[in-house]
Amino acid sequence: xxxxxxxxxxxxxxxxxxxxxxxxxxxxxxxxxxxxxxxxxxxxxxxxxxxxxxxxxxxxxxxxxxxxxxxxxxxxxxxxxxxxxxxxxxxxxxxxxxxxxxxxxxxxxxxxxxxxxxxxxxxxxxxxxxxxxxxxxxxxxxxxxxxxxxxxxxxxxxxxxxxxxxxxxxxxxxxxxxxxxxxxx
Ligand SMILES: [Zn+2]
Numbered sequence: 001x002x003x004x005x006x007x008x009x010x011x012x013x014x015x016x017x018x019x020x021x022x023x024x025x026x027x028x029x030x031x032x033x034x035x036x037x038x039x040x041x042x043x044x045x046x047x048x049x050x051x052x053x054x055x056x057x058x059x060x061x062x063x064x065x066x067x068x069x070x071x072x073x074x075x076x077x078x079x080x081x082x083x084x085x086x087x088x089x090x091x092x093x094x095x096x097x098x099x100x101x102x103x104x105x106x107x108x109x110x111x112x113x114x115x116x117x118x119x120x121x122x123x124x125x126x127x128x129x130x131x132x133x134x135x136x137x138x139x140x141x142x143x144x145x146x147x148x149x150x151x152x153x154x155x156x157x158x159x160x161x162x163x164x165x166x167x168x169x170x171x172x173x174x175x176x177x178x179x180x181x182x183x184x185x
Contacts, residue, residue: 017122017125017126018126019126019128020062020063020126020127021062021063021066021127022127022128023062023065023066023084023085023086023127023128023129024083024084024085024129024135025081025084025085025086025129025134025135025136025137026085026086026087026088026120026123026124026127026129026135026136026137027077027078027081027085027086027087027088027137027138027139027142028088028089028090028116028120028136028137028138028139028155028156028175029045029077029078029087029088029089029090029138029139029155029156030089030090030091030092030093030096030108030155030156031044031045031048031089031090031091031092031093032093032094032095032096032104032155033048033089033091033092033093033094033106034051034091034092034094034105034106035050035051035052035091035092035106035112036050036051036091037050037056037091038091041056041058041089041091042056042057042058042059043058043059043060043075043076044058044075044076044077044087044089045058045075045077045087045088045089046058046060046061046062046065046075046077046086046087046088047086047088047089047119047123048088048089048090048091049088049089049090049091049112049115049116049119050091050112051091051092051106051109051112052111053109053111053112053114053115054115055115055119058075058087059075060073060074060075062086062123062127065082065083065084065085065086065087066083066084067083067084069082069083075087077089077139078139078142078148078150079148079149079150079151080148080149081142081146081148086123086127086129088116088119088120088123090108090112090113090116090156091106091112092106092107092108092109092112093106093107093108093155094106098152098154098157098165101158101163101164101165107160108156108159108160109160110160110161113159113160113175113178116175117175117178117179117182118182120136120175120179121179121182121183124136124179131176131179131180132176133145133169133172133173133176134146136176136179137172138155138156138157138168138171138172138175139153139155139156140153140154140155140156140157140168140171140172141168141169141172144168144169145169145172154168156171156172156175157171158171159171159174159175
């Protein structure tokens with residue numbers, strides 16, 4: 001009954017997201033990179049977005065960050081917060097400085113922010129991570145929200161179109177709102 005099967009198969013299939021291993025959170029970074037995804041970036045993040053907006057997979061699978069973590073065999077992206085954490089990064093902001101603020105030589109683009117939000121929406125569905133301030137957050141929010149001390153991390157406190165970095169949680173909310181508008185049903 002091949003013809004029947006064909007008839008019942010919708011022409012345009014919704015992309016199916018296969019469930020992955022359950023994870024606790026997703027941390028969003030910029031890498032201080034140039035947009036051309038490097039070996040170092042692949043070592044530290046599970047997914048990296050290049051200047052072309054395409055997602056590049058890192059060396060370590062998401063599941064490598066499920067404890068027990070094996071030295072050098074997981075994505076070390078956030079100080080003291082790598083267990084059950086997915087790390088995603090925009091490759092940009094090389095030479096950027098917080099005060100006085102400078103975008104550096106390779107500013108982050110709207111294309112990259114859009115790609116980041118699409119990626120995180122997919123990972124949220126795939127790994128069962130709810131979109132909340134505690135579970136999908138920027139690196140800069142880790143210290144104020146989760147009370148895990150970081151070393152003056154300010155990624156991602158500024159988005160294209162902003163004149164200078166803003167409050168980490170306010171900027172995080174902007175990203176989460178954007179992620180929420182991307183549905184996967
Ligand atoms: Zn970071």
